[in-house]
Amino acid sequence: MITKVAIVTGAARGIGAATARRLAEDGMAVAVLDLDEAAGGGTVKEIADAGGRAIAVGADVSNAGQVADAVERVAAELGAPTVLVNNAGVIRDNLLFKMTEDDWDTVLGVHLRGAFLMSRAAQRYMVERRWGRIVTLSSSSALGNRGQANYSAAKAGMQGLTKTLAIELGPFGITANAVAPGFIVTDMTAATAARVGMSFEDFQAAAASQIPVRRVGQPADVANTISFLVSEGASFVSGQVIYVAGGPLS
Numbered sequence: 168m169i170t171k172v173a174i175v176t177g178a179a180r181g182i183g184a185a186t187a188r189r190l191a192e193d194g195m196a197v198a199v200l201d202l203d204e205a206a207g208g209g210t211v212k213e214i215a216d217a218g219g220r221a222i223a224v225g226a227d228v229s230n231a232g233q234v235a236d237a238v239e240r241v242a243a244e245l246g247a248p249t250v251l252v253n254n255a256g257v258i259r260d261n262l263l264f265k266m267t268e269d270d271w272d273t274v275l276g277v278h279l280r281g282a283f284l285m286s287r288a289a290q291r292y293m294v295e296r297r298w299g300r301i302v303t304l305s306s307s308s309a310l311g312n313r314g315q316a317n318y319s320a321a322k323a324g325m326q327g328l329t330k331t332l333a334i335e336l337g338p339f340g341i342t343a344n345a346v347a348p349g350f351i352v353t354d355m356t357a358a359t360a361a362r363v364g365m366s367f368e369d370f371q372a373a374a375a376s377q378i379p380v381r382r383v384g385q386p387a388d389v390a391n392t393i394s395f396l397v398s399e400g401a402s403f404v405s406g407q408v409i410y411v412a413g414g415p416l417s
């Protein structure tokens with residue numbers, strides 16, 4: 168069987184790193200794409216140490232030229248990328264009246280423009296092969312969240328993008344889905360705890376008390392869901408938003 172090639176953006180750490188490791192365990196060759204190529208080295212080493220194949224690729228997903236070069240490089244070094252996980256992300260939280268245009272543009276640029284540019288660059292390889300999987304990280308914040316006008320707008324936009332990709336690319340054997348995590352333990356939620364002046368431990372405990380399964384999520388919870396969505400068996404699941412949040416959201 169031909170080894171599938173996956174690109175995971177923002178895979179130097181957090182959810183992206185866990186997803187890259189999981190897809191490598193599933194037998195895929197993985198491009199660990201992050202802003203800084205060197206930062207992806209840790210994930211690449213973990214994959215290689217476990218017997219998998221991975222390369223680190225540096226690119227800013229909001230930069231069209233860098234995205235085009237990165238996707239071409241993956242195709243040349245690993246093979247045609249037919250799995251794409253749009254995971255790279257940043258937060259610039261602030262209440263609306265204090266939110267700067269730069270806060271808005273940066274967050275919309277990385278999440279929404281980034282997912283658009285990466286999907287546009289990668290779909291060519293998927294269409295050629297009549298097979299592909301695109302998974303885009305949305306968030307429970309898409310439903311609205313105080314202090315996150317930029318982030319929730321981007322994450323809601325990514326749901327619309329996903330549904331449209333599912334419609335346009337479905338005839339070519341390509342599915343597109345969004346995974347919308349709730350609280351996941353990463354540097355991103357640690358930064359939010361710091362912003363609101365709580366220890367990360369207390370912040371997690373407070374969040375867990377509001378979640379039906381009474382725990383916060385781990386990166387592996389999201390990686391497991393993505394593993395299913397990019398699998399052969401998920402070929403009839405497309406255009407969906409799956410909340411990975413320990414309880415119902417919609």
Ligand code: NAP
Pocket residue numbers: 176177178179180181182183200201202203206226227228229253254255256257277281304305306307347348349350351352353354355356
């Ligand atoms: P994280 O730990 O902050 O990791 C994000 C990664 O994305 C970092 O390695 C970062 O690189 C990279 N990145 C940022 N801007 C980039 C760009 N322009 N181009 C390429 N890479 C870039 O975040 P996470 O918590 O794992 O979140 C991963 C995704 O899940 C994000 O889309 C996030 O919005 C979403 N999500 C997270 C949670 C949660 O609770 N953690 C909940 C819902 C949704 P640098 O280190 O160089 O900045």
